[in-house]
Amino acid sequence: MTNKDYRKLIAARLDALDAEDARGREAQSVVTLDQQAVGRLSRQDALLGQSMAKAAQTRRDAQRKALRAALQRLDAGEFGYCDDCGEEITPARLALDPAVTRCISCASG
Known part of the structure; x- marks a missing residue:
């Protein structure tokens, strides 16, 4: 592959x-804790879903940072x-x- 690729x-x-x-924004929104609106298990499920969505966002942010660093290495000729x-x-x-x-070799220790 070339640098352009x-x-x-x-x-x-x-x-x-x-x-x-864009798809994950809604899942990270504030969970309504009105006990009259939903049962305790439903709230726990909603909180768990929100927590998982936030963790996924953190992973995406780390991936984005690593990809931007790769672009910088390309620009510097160090990629x-x-x-x-x-x-x-290896290209693969x-x-x-x-x-x-x-x-x-280095990654596997």
């Missing part, structure tokens, strides 16, 4: 994260090299996750 892949992943954000050993990261690994910063 990686940029397209990263842009597509960022767009997908934005779309997931595709392991942060630990300096060797090239980068195609699966363009945000990776370590080769498979």
Whole structure:
């Protein structure tokens, strides 16, 4: 893959994260705790759903940050090299996750 291909892949992943954000906003909204409106178990389910939605948002934010860092590495000419050993990261690994910063050898310990 070329740098242009990686940029397209990263842009597509960022767009997908934005779309997931839009779908997740409602699930993160404030849960109504009016006991007359819903039973205790329904409220607990709603709170659990809200908590899971917030955790998913945190993961998406971390992915977004990692993808933006990958774009910065592309701009700096440092994309595709392991942060630990300096060797090239295989194109297949980068195609699966363009945000990776370590080769498979260093990542596996």
